[in-house]
Amino acid sequence: MSSPQDLPALGIDIGGTKVAGGVVQPDGTITDTARRATPGKSVRATEDAIAAVVDELAERHGGPLVGVGVGAAGWFDRTGDTVLFSPHLAWRNQPLRQDLAQRLQRPLWVGNDADAAAWAEYRYGAAQGSDLAVMITLGTGIGGGMVIDGRLQRGAHGVAGEWGHMRVVPDGRLCACGNRGCWEQYASGNALGLTAREVATSSPAAAALLLERVGGRAERLTGEDVATAAKAGDPLALELLAEVGTWLGQGIADMAAILDPDVVVIGGGVSVLGEMVLGPARERLERALPGRGFRPGPTVVGAQLGAQAGLVGAADLVRLAVAEGTA
Helix, strand or coil, X not given: CCXXXXXXXXXXXXXXXXXEEEEECCCCCEEXXXXXXXXXXXXXXXXXXXXXXXXXXXXXXXXXXXXXXXXXXXXXXXXXXXXXXXXXXXXXXXXXXXXXXXXXXXXXXXXXHHHHHHHHHHHHCCCCCCCXXXXXXXXXXXXXXXXXXXXXXCCCCCCCCCHHHCECCCCCCECCCCCECEHHHCCCHHHHHHHHHXXXXXXXXXXHHHHHCCCCXXXXXXXXXXXXXXXXXXXXXXXXXXXXXXXXXXXXXXXXHHHCCCEEEEECHHXXXXXXXXXXXHHHHHHHCCCECCEXXXXXXXXXXXXXXXXXXXXXXXXXXXXXXCC
């Protein structure tokens, strides 16, 4: 009889507008994919989409599957049974694991998608062999996860890894969480767009090339516009990206004082800009690291698994849960 570690698993990633899934082999490769749109944000619509993706993949695969791992953006309780809050899906205190277990009738792991991505990078990507790996996902906001001594760490209440809500500027920009000065207001895709709009409004001449992209309407500038301009060599766009990188490096230095990771993996949409962000981040980390000159700091690297990391990690986590009898 095959061990769970030798069998493929299904990984599911719940997004704001779609559910994506894949058949993930034990070595982390994806051999088949499927997706369904979720036009509404209701729990039922999302569960219907998950069930459809699972059924489609299982039918095409035809062979044994160890189980289903499901990752979603949001805060989960320690057990992973309940979604405490998911801003993209507008869910609160939703018993997702129980609902899906009844619906799918398969071994199941349910948890935060950034935790799943962190696990995937530890198992198959940029953090392999790490003793203490931190993943930071830079997208609309900032999320992440950590793996310590080969175990995914979710905190006493299951909500560890919300790095984006560390306060880096007292009384700074208002965050969607209700606080001011959160890290993600300065080092995320949204922050990039916000800073660009501020600069374009206060200094339109300096932002002339950026403004050309949006018909002179500063309020329309987004982080994606800045990224595209930076790739084309726009000096202001490159400067704005460097500022995001500098804020990123400052936050990593603060995390290093608390956690002392050996590697920090940067993933998410902003990370695809590579050294335009990571270079300034490393420079700031080197200057801001507590005890610099007397201690080693973490290595800062880009993620290797891209947008599929959450799906791959969720599949491997259900494989682990089955092996440990917790699925």
